[in-house]
Amino acid sequence: MSSPILRLVAQRILLGLVLLLAVSVLIFAGTQILPGDVAQAILGQSATPEALTNLREQLGLNDPAWLRYVHWLWGILHGDFGTAQSSGLDIASSIGTRLKNTLFLAACAAVVAVPLAVILGLIAVRYRNGFVDKLISGLALASTSFPEFFIGYVLIFLFAVHWQIFPSISTVDDSTPFLERLQAVVLPATALTLVVLAHMMRMTRAAILNVMQSAYIETAELKGLKPFDIIRKHAFPNAIAPVVNVVMLNLAYLIVGVVVVEVIFVYPGMGQYLVDHVAKRDVPVVQAVGLIFAAVYITLNIVADIAAIVANPRLRHPK
């Protein structure tokens, strides 16, 4: 572990930060060029010229755009996202609870989905082109091909209505005890697992199969190792980089793309929060959520990059 790898990692992180800054400019600019005037939008039908002037003054709309951007960014760096226009609530505290819920659901789904996908991928490689491989691939692809809401409804019908084992409404709040919280997210987490499983599983399978063509695998086979040990010890470590990439992409999806599942299971996460505020044209909230989502994507991608760098023996052991 010497300087080149550290330098590469530092470079990635720095690039990520620059990218995040660029995204923040884009988000700010994007919401500025939306048609209509914020003050007009807030006051609606009851807008009188005096009220408009007052509100513009109050919101600082008379300042030039770059100054407003600096104020906005400065606030965010200090954890101040401003207040929501529609409800007047502090954005940071409203987002806090929601973000926690979203991360909890994503974590539950990931804890099941990632190991499951990798193990299924390994098994598929071991019995490649045989019945087991086709069964695993077939089931995983089928579950991914169904739309999320369909999987959700089927789960609700079976587990909440027919057998009544798990609740169909997953509403949780800060006071919900951990075990109840876990029980509440069983169905949504299952639905999400089924949605993301195939992508990761197929990628694991493809990456390992790629490595399996190498000469050193043949050597391992010739020295008499069991097929599963070959895959686990020799093939998988060398296939890890592309797998991590796909895993990270799916994790990002679990955090930023689950609004449909949230709606079906009535789970109070970020997706529904964003959609509600977009419908109300609540720009500060949309900006804040947009920035958080961008940060999640960028962070996870940096992690994937770093994992790929660290997993590369040529970079780990420079000559």
Added chain:
Amino acid sequence: MSNELDYLSRRVAAGKLSRRDFLGRAAALGITATFANSLLSSAVRAAGPVKGGTLKAGLQGGESTNSLDPATFLSQVPFAFGKCWGETLVELAPGGGVEYLIAEEIGSSKDAKTWTMKIRKGVQFHNGKEVTPDDVVATLKRHSDEKSKSGALGVLKSIDTIKADGGNVVVTLKDPNADMPYLMADYHLIIQPNGGMDKPDAGIGTGPYKVTVNQPGVKHGGERFANYWQADKYGHADQVEIVVVNDPTARMAALQGGQVNMINRVEPKIVDLVKRLPGVKIRAASGRGFYPFNMFCDTAPFDNNDLRMALKLAMDREEMLTKILRGYGEVGNDMPVNKAYPLFAGDFEQRKFDPEKASAHYKKSGHSGSILLRTSDVAFPGAVDAAQLYQQSCAKAGIKIEIKREPGDGYWTEVWNKQPFSLSYWGGRPTQDQMYSTAYLSTADWNDTRWKRPDFDKMVLAARGELDEAKRKKIYRDMGEIMRDEGGLIVPFFNQFVDATGKGVEGWVDNPAQELSNGHALIECWLQA
């Protein structure tokens, strides 16, 4: 025989005999199951409400942008939760007329301009203070102030002065209005301590439940207020809870799985399936809401009454009712009011689908080419299908309709009340005067048919100031006739509110004013073991 049945049904209501045993014995006495069941439910009601338990509702219409400030109420969840924690001066009674809450009685001067409301004594807010006339005055003043952006602002515009006078509140109006008590039933006008001037979203009112949980767009909850002034009538469950469930399938599943006791907005297309579920009851109440096709009377080609008449005659109302609402509604008659309104004359001739007459009027209008109709999913459930059905029935009369499907986002700001021919919905108002004043006066902001007729305006004002009911009814009859034959709206049907309750929910009262028994379902129902 009937004595024995009475006795048995009372035993069931008291929990000493099972429902199954009762039905068995009733059958032995030669009674049909339907009749026996109806006997049973009246016995349950007569036995009185059961106190205790938690009553839960899964409702559509809540957003994370909601607030507890009654001035901002717009969707169903804040509306229904508001009825749990707050009360208005009066309410709309299920059979028409008003139910007196904070106001004990309301009287008017002969010219219907000065109204005196006697404020009930001994009604307590959740913070322990008693309601005073000053609180009422402050509430009305806050909502009539432009700055509050209250949803009741339009209703209160006609008020000139508000002041307290001993135990009364006296309101004077700019113009006479015989319907003034109905204005006070607006659901935004929840009486708050000092009118909510200090903290509008404190959630402190005089309702049967105190606010304990307030997570906008997720969940609201309340616990019974010990000092509620009419505890025998409302507030039977120990706790009430509203979970926001915007997805219709999820709502139905929650009811079936027993996670909630009642839901709103059951989709008409699944009602027949839902009816068969054990314990689930459909609560359908005909209301004042309707789904109009709006034409701008001042914009070509709709400025020609022959064309408007052709388009009205080309509407197959019966087919629309069966296909779009599955019968959960009643056919409309091209006017914005129906028999659910007080002072409605029932002797109008029903307009029917008549392609030949429609075609004749169409030819007379001299219009040629297709007519553009705008629709969207958000106009009302099934609005896109309704437009297509209409296109087909128009084709039978030789009228070509071109449908443009608009995106749901922005429909209410860019299409409704902006484009000359579009689909929409109206929730209805408590009185004919309010309905006509909201949308069919020349000066109304929401005049979504551009109906600008000075003679019609005069009739609206004349009816409003008329205290003689027979004369008012006559004026309203004439107005309805004009609307029907010359107005800019085609009304295929009035919809019903279709709600559903789960096992053991008793005490439901149908109310045409709004869904969920005018929002009272949570406070007037109880859980029968």
